[in-house]
Amino acid sequence: MELTLHVWRQDGPDSPGRMEIYKADDVSSDMSFLEMLDVVNERLLEEGKEPIAFDHDCREGICGTCSLMINGVAHGPEEGTTVCQLHMRKFKDGDSIYIEPWRARAFPILRDLVVDRGAFDRIIEAGGYVSVATGNAPDANTIPVNRDESEMAMDAAACIGCGACVASCPNGSAMLFVAAKVAHLGHLPQGQPERQKRVLAMVEQMDKEGFGYCTNHYECEAVCPKEIPRKFIAEMNRDYLKAGMAAE
Amino acid sequence: MAARKPRMNRLARTLQSSIGSKFLMSVTGILLLLFVIAHMLGNLQVFAGPDQLNAYAAKLQSLGPLLWVVRLGLLAIFVVHIGAAIRVTNSNRAARPVAYVYPGSVQSTFAGRTMMMSGLIVLAFLIYHVLHFTVGTTNPDHFHLVDETGRHDVYSMVVMGFSQWPIALVYVVANILVGVHISHGASSAFQTLGVTHPRLAFLKQGFGPGIATLIVVGNLSMPLACLFGLVQLPA
Ligand code: HEM
Numbered sequence A: 001m002e003l004t005l006h007v008w009r010q011d012g013p014d015s016p017g018r019m020e021i022y023k024a025d026d027v028s029s030d031m032s033f034l035e036m037l038d039v040v041n042e043r044l045l046e047e048g049k050e051p052i053a054f055d056h057d058c059r060e061g062i063c064g065t066c067s068l069m070i071n072g073v074a075h076g077p078e079e080g081t082t083v084c085q086l087h088m089r090k091f092k093d094g095d096s097i098y099i100e101p102w103r104a105r106a107f108p109i110l111r112d113l114v115v116d117r118g119a120f121d122r123i124i125e126a127g128g129y130v131s132v133a134t135g136n137a138p139d140a141n142t143i144p145v146n147r148d149e150s151e152m153a154m155d156a157a158a159c160i161g162c163g164a165c166v167a168s169c170p171n172g173s174a175m176l177f178v179a180a181k182v183a184h185l186g187h188l189p190q191g192q193p194e195r196q197k198r199v200l201a202m203v204e205q206m207d208k209e210g211f212g213y214c215t216n217h218y219e220c221e222a223v224c225p226k227e228i229p230r231k232f233i234a235e236m237n238r239d240y241l242k243a244g245m246a247a248e
Numbered sequence B: 001m002a003a004r005k006p007r008m009n010r011l012a013r014t015l016q017s018s019i020g021s022k023f024l025m026s027v028t029g030i031l032l033l034l035f036v037i038a039h040m041l042g043n044l045q046v047f048a049g050p051d052q053l054n055a056y057a058a059k060l061q062s063l064g065p066l067l068w069v070v071r072l073g074l075l076a077i078f079v080v081h082i083g084a085a086i087r088v089t090n091s092n093r094a095a096r097p098v099a100y101v102y103p104g105s106v107q108s109t110f111a112g113r114t115m116m117m118s119g120l121i122v123l124a125f126l127i128y129h130v131l132h133f134t135v136g137t138t139n140p141d142h143f144h145l146v147d148e149t150g151r152h153d154v155y156s157m158v159v160m161g162f163s164q165w166p167i168a169l170v171y172v173v174a175n176i177l178v179g180v181h182i183s184h185g186a187s188s189a190f191q192t193l194g195v196t197h198p199r200l201a202f203l204k205q206g207f208g209p210g211i212a213t214l215i216v217v218g219n220l221s222m223p224l225a226c227l228f229g230l231v232q233l234p235a
């Protein structure tokens, strides 16, 4: 099939960017979206032009590196899917496709479609861990874990930190990401000792990074490739308010 | 005192955070919602006739200082609600400085995306509404009326006001916007407050649009009934 791509090009963090138009012909419907971009890039290289920079790594939907806004939807039109797992059969011959980088003050653009998601790492550093004694690994099952709680923790832990929640949120809010990270530890016994400290520190870092405030549009939930539910945001709100109002 | 200080600092920091600002907005929003419901139920007595409505109004006036406590309390609630709204809106504009070339939305609603706009128009209307019916500056002609028992004739004031179509129109449009605001706000508030129990899930879903619909129907019924002559001046 033949497509018209409108792609955001930007030479560096401080350069002005622009949308550029590329024709992609000979696209097979079996290609993944990123393979389609690879083909376009091959041609750009042959023509002596700069290829389009975009982030990718595993191409298996598990690492959270790929990150494209496609026709206004983070990771494109297929629900519960990263863009590396999106296939061209989702598009029709003759389609125009707009490809833009994640947009948020806290995710500055490095080049073309690549943004710096270091803010997420700093939020994790602030409190997204449990402290354990080093030495021998403890025996398995020494700490019993309630089954429902472990399921909830696993649901939250599915978050791959891609940042689609921030990109899709009209407020550039990172609440779904932070809520998932708070919840996957908060639902386990190992996460209890640092539970209050964790939520306070992670939310404080989230605010410092310049993410927006959640106003409950739930766009994040709709585009999340791991389908993390909004319920975790409500849980984090409660955890945070409780911890923040409790005595020191 | 000294022992309480760290706790106060932490509380202040909590309320100034993103989640804290939303908390203040949700608590004040729910208080405003309760007021809007009580205000509507009181006013619906217009359908029970002049005697009933004027007696109700006289009773509220007789509360004296208590009435002023309620009024100042409401004012304070508004100030906090609007202050938090400005803070949230500013932070959110700053967090997304560059818009997408191809705008998209999957499940956000019109009401949710226009909360500041609907809120500001409602605020303008509230100022007009207080000047109209509480202070009496906009229409002194129908404000200074007294019924045969010597009470403020609120019933005639309302009927004469709403019989003029421009005034009725302002009330109809403004109350639709109140409904739009509440349809998102009332459900959003419970998510903000961290309600997660499955049995309370309705509060975060259908409750907002549902209560908003009841409020719009109740509040529009009064100007429309007066405009179309279903509620008339006492013979
Ligand atoms: C009739 C009076 C009002 C009622 C009953 C009301 C109710 C509410 C409620 C329940 C919320 C939800 C809070 C949350 O999501 O946690 C809310 C949010 C909000 N209100 Fe109001 N409000 C009123 C007036 C106003 C006014 C006068 C303004 C503006 C100047 C305003 C601006 C906002 C904004 C910007 C939000 C945040 C929207 C969001 O989180 O998406 N409101 N309101």
Ligand code: FES
Pocket: A055, A056, A057, A058, A059, A060, A061, A062, A063, A064, A065, A066, A082, A083, A084, A085
């Ligand atoms: S490249 Fe790893 S999730 Fe898409």
